[in-house]
Amino acid sequence: MACWKCREPTPVVGLLATLAEDDGESYGDPTARPVEPISLRNITDLPYDLLQVMRAYQPRYAKRESRTAGMSYYQNECRHCGANIGDFYLFGEPGGPFFPMSEDEVALVEVLDVPVIGTLEIEADCGQGGVDLIFERRGK
């Protein structure tokens, strides 16, 4: 994406899950085609190995304070100017990186399947929608 502050292109990463559980409630249907993944936003804790996978794509993915969200969570930082790029902008704004509205915006997104055995414990907020167009277009 283009950084909101310096306008230079910078990579950003985010996590999706096909199935999530929160306080005994299940979200998502892993058998749906195209998949309708749950977005994991405002992540405050995640397994170290998964963090390393994300950092392989975006080394500046780190926990930092967000004044907007009033909490500390894992966020992307611009690789040029270090500006933080909050999850609300990534997932919640139509036309944002993980809320594409056009073919051109979908084409900018790369989807990587992370093989998981068992269950991962992640402290985050679950969100639905926004990413649907990515998977509809790819027929995944």
Ligand SMILES: [Zn+2]
């Ligand atoms: Zn920047």
